[in-house]
Every structure is written in C-alpha cells, then in structure tokens.
Amino acid sequence: MAIRHKTLILTFALMLAAGFSADAFARAGSGGSFGSRGSRTFGAPSSTMTAPNGASPFSRSMTSPNQGIFRPGFGASGARGGFFSGGFGRGLLGGLLGAGLIGMLFGHGFGGGLGGGMSFIGLLLQLALLFFLFKFVMSFLRNRTPAMQGSSYDRSPAPGAAPFGGNAQGAGGYGGFAGSASQGSKLDVGPADFSAFEQRLGAVQKAYSDEDMTALRSMTTPEMASYFAEELAESARKGLVNKLSNVAFLQGDLSEAWREAGGDYASVAMRYSLNDAMLDRTTGRVVSGDLATPQEATEIWTFTRFPGGSANDWKLSGIQQAT
Template identity: 50%
Template structure:
C-alpha cells in the first residue's frame, strides 16, 4: 500500500492525537463516575473468585474483581492482576494507545521518525488486529476459568407477603463444607435497598466517616482512592435520586459466624461530575440513568449488613 508523503504525515498526526487522547477519555467515563468507579471491587469471602449465579435482573455474568484484597488459592491468580490491561475500564483502547505511543517513542529514540517503530499504515492495521486477537483470546480464557468455579444458581421462590416490592424473596444455598444455607427475609431486602441509597449519598458528600459505617474497610480504601483521584482532577461526583427498580438474590451463605448475600440490583440515579471550583457539569447527565450491578453484603451473625463488594455486569 503506497501513500504520498503528506498522507503518511496526516495518518501519523492522527495516531499521535489518539495516543494522547484515549487514555484521558477512558480514565473516567460518565457511566463510571458513581461509587465504585465502574470497577469490580471488594471480596465475597471464600467465593471471591467464583462468579455469582445469573438472575433475571442480571441475566449476564458478573465481572471478576479488578480490585480485591482477597488472596486466591489458585496460582493462576495474582494480587493486582485484575487491574491491568484487560479488566481495567478502557483497557483495550488504553493498551492500543500505549502501543502507538511506545512505537513512536522507539522511532524517535533511534532516529527513524515518530512512527518508524510501527513501519507504516499497513503495520498499524496489523498491530491493531494482533492486539484485538490477544485481547479476545485472553478474555475468553479468563471467563472460561471463572465459569469452572461458578456456584449453581440459588433457588428463588415467589415473592412472599411483606416482601420489598423491588426485591424477590429467595433462599440461597451455600456449597462446600465451609458454607451453610442462609435464609434472607424482607427485613434483609430492606437493608440492602437502604444501603444502596445511603452509600451513594455518603459518596456524593465525600463523607468517609459515614462510608466506614456502611462498608468494609477494604471497600472504604477503594472509595478513598477514587475520591482522591477526583480531587486531583479538581472534580466532584454527585449521585442523587437513587431508586431501586429491580433486585434479585443471586446467593446467600454462611461462613462460620459471618453471613454473606450477593444481590443483583437494577437502579436509576442522576450521576453528575462537576468542576469542584465552578460547579460546571463536566461529565454525566442531569437526566436519570440506569445501571445494573451485583452487590455483596456481609454481616456478623446477628449484626447489621454492610457493603462488601460491587461487581459490574457483562
């Protein structure tokens, strides 16, 4: 494929712009600004590296954790591996941009021009195809591995009298010698719905003290880091009008004196990212948006539920 010199320069200039712009655009999107930042974060006890069952609210699969303090027993998992190229929001585009930028710097260092490290437009296309193939193969392998450890769907019954109108009453059956069945009742569903709203409100107020009462120390550490990143960008995320639209229990189980419940939630909210100094809208929308996430709650036996994990859905 032959290009004139001016055409080649134009292609190189576009690639440079994409290399510099994509990481910035993919860092925080409008749908990723709410609490959790669009990541899958936290722990689910002994099931942290097993995907929760699908439900009618979240018929797809939950994403593996990007951020977790859990130490899986399988050597295939390493702490922090989920926060890399494939699982981080914008990972594929960010990786492509890094590839462009790295090739360009290589070319400059060795005196061949900005994109001599790639070697022409046809090589750029080849690089894109190779990276896409690697991405999809790795994603398929990771999903296959996760499905091996996925628990069987929990038994879900019809909504009983007194149940929360947005939640289905259900019983989850734990698997394995360390897990026992756990009954989830209307009061539990009301607690889950309340935590959905209260954590979003505490996040919007940047109230770390309140978040510590609503979530595990692990989750609070992730929230603190996300809030610090917002401050570094001179931005603040405001989530208001949070309303649960539908919820399903995926599974509930007991480990020793600790209870766990994983619930699929579909909810609406007004998610806005504002300039901290001027209050100008820089992301999100003034209109309600919907999201589907899988939340896990934990409590000591006889205690109050708190948030233990948030997982995004495919």
C-alpha cells in the same frame, strides 16, 4: 498488508487505552468490580433475572487465592493479597507480558516491546491491551460455568411478600449454590435483610456524593472504604466532584447467601436509576453526565456481617458490574 495489519492493531490499542484511562469515576462502584466475597471471591455469583449474564470478576481485591479466607470487614485491613492480586506483582507481570505481546505483534520478538521505539506511550498501550484481553478471557471462562437462576423482584411485591422475591418466612429458596463445604453453608435471609440492602444502596450513593468518608466507613468494610477514598481523592486531584441524586431502586433479586467461618455473606443483583454528573469542583460546571436525566445501572452488591448478626449489621464488601 503487514503494515495495514499493524496499523489496525495500533488503532485498536489506542481505543483501549482511551477507555482504560478515563478522566474520573462516576457514582460509587462505577470504577469497576472490586472488593471481596469471602471464600467465593474468585467464583462467579449465580445468575439472576436482574443480572442474567452474571457479573464481571473482581479486578481489585485484598483477598488472595493462595491464602486462607480473608475477612475484609473485621480487623484484617492490613492483610495483603498474593503476588498476582494487585500492587507491584501484578503491575510488573502485566508490564512484562504486555511488552512481549506487543513486541511480537510489531515484529520485534517477545522481548522487543519495550525497546521497539514506542517509549512510555507504547507501554501504556500494551498494558491497556493486556488488561482488556484478561477481562475478555475471564468473562469467557465465567460464562461457561452454569449457575442457578434466582427469582426476580419488582418494585411492587404482592401483599405479604418479602423484597427481592422472598416470602414472609424467609428467602431460603433463592440463590442456589452447589459448592464444597469450605465455601460455606446456605444462609436464609428475610424481609429485614432485603430492606437493609435497598437502604444501603441509597445511603452509600449519598455518602459518596457528599464525600462523607465517615458515613462510608460505617456502611462498608475497610477494604471498600479504602477504594472509595482513593476514587474521591483522585476526583479531587483533578478538580472534580461527583454529584448523585434521586437514587431509585427498581428491581433486585438474591444471587447467593451463605455463612462461612467468620461471617455471613449475601450477594444481590440490583437495578437502579440515579442522576449522575461530574462537576468542576470550583465552578460547578457539568463536565460529564447529566444532573437532570436519570440513568440506569445494574450491579451485584455483596454484603457481609458477623455470624448471626442483625439486618442492621450488613456492610458492603464488594461491587461487581453486571455483564
């Protein structure tokens, strides 16, 4: 019975590792949830009708919960997160805890994971299992937090209505938030802002498909641009190129909009369709995805700008996958 139990655990870990080490990213943002939401980076966006179950927490962010508000879009690209926010600290902690966890499961004691004969592959399995366990716990905790629901928006609003379910005078009644003053004050966004969010969706995906980093940097914060650059470089290293086309906005609503020291923020849930395929960079052969059949995605995109900026000043600061 014990051997069978250990075999099931190993099989499960292998499945997680296979999903964790996918060949390449596809579409801008599909690599996970990453970026920043200012002082609300570590809080869940409010649920909306487009994304009723909320969003996955950021797995990568340059914002640290142990420091002041980090402004990722404006002159702070050199800032570093805390010990657990990424890089060496998170990797070291994950490796040690993962080794201990699998060591206990396989009967070697908490310190036996690295020396139990599993070698490098075993360590990868341990890290993958710990990663997905962490995501599960965070999702569970997030879903226990009540959130106010926004108002939905279909692609054909009534005459005089603003996009994302707003009204011609603004969208102050959407995306409720109950928090401390340190997390910002409510911000009204209007039709021009919603049009900018929709335009950014298509423009970012096109620039990503064209591997146009100049365009991406003009529409995103330095933090997001750095993540996109990493993804594109990784695809190029593998001899692949991600081709996206026919991006169509389908539905969206405002989750939260607020102003805090240093900037305005707006998080919006968006459901859209697009043709998405990964091609061999040399031959053009489709490796994954489909150039002809559209697929849908639902994500929460957060935008930021200087306080009081115009609709044209919004820059993408974070993407979170809907859960």
